Amino acid sequence: MPTRHLSKDYPWVSSPPIISAPMSGFAGPALAHAVYKADGLGFLGGVPDMAALRTALEDVTGLVTGTRTPASGHTLPIGLGALLFAQKLEEVVALIAEFRPVAVWLFAAHESPDFALWTAEIRKVSANTKIWVQIGSVRGAVHLAQSCKPDVLVLQGADAGGHGGEKGAGIISLIPETLHALQRLELLDNISIVAAGGIADGSGVAAALTLGADGIVMGTRFLAAEETSVHxxxxxxxxxxxxxxxxxxxxxxxxxxxxxxxxxxxxxxxxxxxxxxxxxxxxxxxxxxxxxxxxxxxxxxxxxxxxxxxxxxxxxxxVGLVRERAPAAEIVTEIREAAKVTLRKALTNLE
Amino acid sequence: MPTRHLSKDYPWVSSPPIISAPMSGFAGPALAHAVYKADGLGFLGGVPDMAALRTALEDVTGLVTGTRTPASGHTLPIGLGALLFAQKLEEVVALIAEFRPVAVWLFAAHESPDFALWTAEIRKVSANTKIWVQIGSVRGAVHLAQSCKPDVLVLQGADAGGHGGEKGAGIISLIPETLHALQRLELLDNISIVAAGGIADGSGVAAALTLGADGIVMGTRFLAAEETSVHxxxxxxxxxxxxxxxxxxxxxxxxxxxxxxxxxxxxxxxxxxxxxxxxxxxxxxxxxxxxxxxxxxxxxxxxxxxxxxxxxxxxxxxVGLVRERAPAAEIVTEIREAAKVTLRKALTNLE
Known part of the structure; x- marks a missing residue:
């Protein structure tokens, strides 16, 4: 379980890194900013409407910097989701060049080679934008590690809410098998592993860490956040x-x-x-x-x-672990602390 | 995460408790005995053929004690699986009264009240036989905790091989939500939680422990054991x-x-x-x-x-984590040690 570069790339993020999923239509500027302020990593959801996406990027830039126009040389400490099948590469790349989000999370391509294409184009326009790619199989993870050399692989287990692969395992077996496959091919040194799917409390975060994840994504749990755009x-x-x-x-x-x-x-x-x-x-x-x-x-x-x-x-x-509406910062802080307590207890019980 | 009574009821079992699943047709005397000798808890699979089941119980008694006939007052340090829909209660109870296995694992009833009926009848004939009940839902776990008061609830996630509920979550959310529900109803003090489903290596065991399990069941991984009855x-x-x-x-x-x-x-x-x-x-x-x-x-x-x-x-x-044939004792020992190493590493990485 090498300590890879999540803490280097996102220096404000506390350990364990808690990440809010780029839920399309739900994860807007208020949620991404609140997670950022709580020393987590917040993502804007990818949406096909480019005017709406521009507004979201302006809004979150405003929340972070006080002004909605990105300054020259600025990197936005917020991630951006991208829905490859539903968006145009050149339009998204133009926004990335302008707003320079710290990460772009690529998801749901019609064809697998699209991931490498998007990765290359994004890296051309924004060197500080790290590439995250989401996948739910061992074979897919190995293929993407080889073809894209992403900075982060988001391994999504079958327990996840919203969209994902039709077939899949829970993270209990997906993460260890993927880590083993990547290690065997010496692909793991430059790729961080982030876990998603079924994690909604501190014990789930602790479990994902023991499975070998470097960071943890939650979606469903953030539907309870006050800042989330949800009816x-x-x-x-x-x-x-x-x-x-x-x-x-x-x-x-x-x-x-x-x-x-x-x-x-x-x-x-x-x-x-x-x-x-x-x-x-x-x-x-x-x-x-x-x-x-x-x-x-x-x-x-x-x-x-x-x-x-x-x-x-x-x-x-x-979803059964999501019981009350709360500020996103409270969710992030509570779960981060609970994860540490849980890990310590599990070890104490053993020794 | 209270330390409940697994270590009291099975004093030879090392921590974390590793349990071989009662795989019907696969888990015979050699596997159960090998797991026992490696300081784990081995189960015989339940089979509808009572003559075959008697032979298995005699064989494993012979392996453990040196003689195939149980001595008076003796408790067999081996568990027995029971398939409620396929076996006759009175026939199984007669074997339990005679061989006194340390645990009976009840599974797959046509009707939920059968679990309480079997529990009561088994307890009448063998006070030292602990009752394990397998379930894959929060509601089912609460119901069984109330109706059976089992000694152990086996929470089976959807990643499990072989039979289980058609619908289900992975243990990443099943275990924390079930623990919360049982705690709220003050049902947890006398029930141990054992995790099953998708666990096949040390990191999976460590993850299950952080989720709050007191012990860990593996099935698929033991299909690789030399002692398992598998073609x-x-x-x-x-x-x-x-x-x-x-x-x-x-x-x-x-x-x-x-x-x-x-x-x-x-x-x-x-x-x-x-x-x-x-x-x-x-x-x-x-x-x-x-x-x-x-x-x-x-x-x-x-x-x-x-x-x-x-x-x-x-x-x-x-299954992708199961890569080589090995003696069961080696599997138990390797995974138990790897789980400890993994937990320590996860905590070190955090702090």
Whole structure:
């Protein structure tokens, strides 16, 4: 478990590094900034709308520096998510050149070579922007390590909420096997490993560290943060839900609700089990499911209420550990400290 | 993370407690005894054939004590698996009364109240036989804690190989949420928590301990043990397979290959992705899949070969961490020591 370069690249980040996921549509300037201020690493979610993305970058620059226009030579201590299948490389690269985020997190390409292409173009325009690449398989991690030489591999386990590979293991086996494969090929010296998927409390963070992760990503847990752009009914559903392995499910159906699925073919997403999903399992047609979904979106509940839950509410299996709304800084600090306490206790119990 | 009573009930077991799963058909006297001799806790797999089960109990009694007949007042320092849906309570209880295994691991009841019934009957005949109950959900764990008051809850994550609940989370969220729920109801003081699912190396053991487990079960890893009753081609398939999240899958299909599925309704199993499964996904009828399966079983490869893999080869997502055949004692010792080293390193890296 070498100490790699997360602490060098993000010197304000306290150990263990806590990272807020670039949840598209949810992770905006307020969340990214609050995580940054709590000595974590905050990401803006990638969105296809470039005007909205520019505004988000201006806003977070303003929160960090006091002025919305990036100064020359400035590096923004905030990460940026990129959805490769849904964004144009040249448009994103232009924003990166201008705003110089400290990291760009590449996710969900239609074709694997796109990762290397984006990596190369981003590095050309912003040397201080570290490249993060998200993947959920051992083979994929090895391939990306060889083809992109990213600074960070985000290993996403099957417990993760939102989008990821249709097939996958939990981090309990994904991380150790990937580390072993990378080590054998001598690919690990310059790549940090960040864990995602099912981590929602201090013990999960501690577990990910023992598995060999250098940093930890949480998404679902940050849906409870005050600074996250999430509808109150959506957040309420997250806070109410227990027993995440039973009450969430991975399915492509959630990407079909509002129209044809635009995600790359091997992707699906984990969300709360909804009436839409139950209908799908019972063989109800997608046309009818879409109609009911559209109707529910017109109500005051937007399809988020438990009685007629028709909308996708993305959540990982850790959703049952997410119990109350809180400032992001409190979440970061509490979990970081709990992770240390947990590790010490586990060792004390052993010795 | 209270230190509960695993070390009191099984005083020969070294910390952290390493447990070999009661893999039906695989975990016989030689494996259980070898794990016991390595200061772990070995289980015999539960089988419906009572004559075979009696022989296994006699054999392991012979290995432990030197004589196949249990002495009066004797407790056998070996656990016994019980498959509730496939065995008769009175027959199993009679064997428990005679052989007095130190633990009985209850699994897979058709109806949840069966667990409490079996617990009560076993406790009547053998006070030193501790009751272990396996479950894969928070709600199920709370229910069983209340209805059975077991000595041990085995929390099985979705990464596990072989049988388990169709729906489920990995242990990364299952264990912390279950611990929280049990603590809130003050149910945890007399119940130890044992983790299963995806753990196949020292870092997985260390992670499970930080999540709050008192002991760790491995199944897939012990398929590599010399003492396990496993066909060489089956073991070879396990040793060759990498990237367990991509190359294993949970499906009911594996229980349909040899005839109608006899498992309780909410169960399926994780196995290597086989041609049978691919056929199933492509819509080939179960009759045809069964025919191909039966034909493959008649060949010298028994359907285990990679070219025409038709048989179920049960394996968890940790299969890629299982790389070489070894004596069980070596597996237990190596993983136990690696877990300690890993925990210490994780803490050193933090502080």
């Amino acid at each position: 109150p009914l959506y957040r309420a559903a997250i806070l109410e839900t227990e027993d995440g392995g039973q009450t969430t499910v991975r399915a492509k159906l959630f990407d079909e609700l509002a129209g044809p699925n635009i995600w790359p073919k091997d992707f699906d997403g984990r969300a709360l089990v909804a009436q839409s999903y139950k209908d799908h399992i019972e063989g109800i047609s997608i046309a009818e499911i879409r109609k009911s979904h559209a109707e529910a979106k017109q109500t005051s509940h937007l399809g988020f209420d438990q009685e007629n839950r028709r909308a996708a509410i993305w959540a990982g299996t850790g | 060489p081609l089956y073991r070879a398939a396990i040793l060759e397979t990498e990237d367990g999240g991509q190359t294993t899958v949970r499906a009911k299909l594996f229980d349909e290959l040899a005839g109608p599925n006899i498992w309780p309704k909410d169960f399926d199993g994780r196995a290597l992705v086989a041609q049978s499964y691919k056929d199933h996904i492509e819509g080939i009828s179960i009759a045809e899949i069964r025919k191909s399966h039966a034909e493959a079983k008649q060949t010298s490869h028994l359907g285990f070969d990679q070219e025409n893999r038709r048989a179920a080869i049960w394996a968890g997502t940790g």
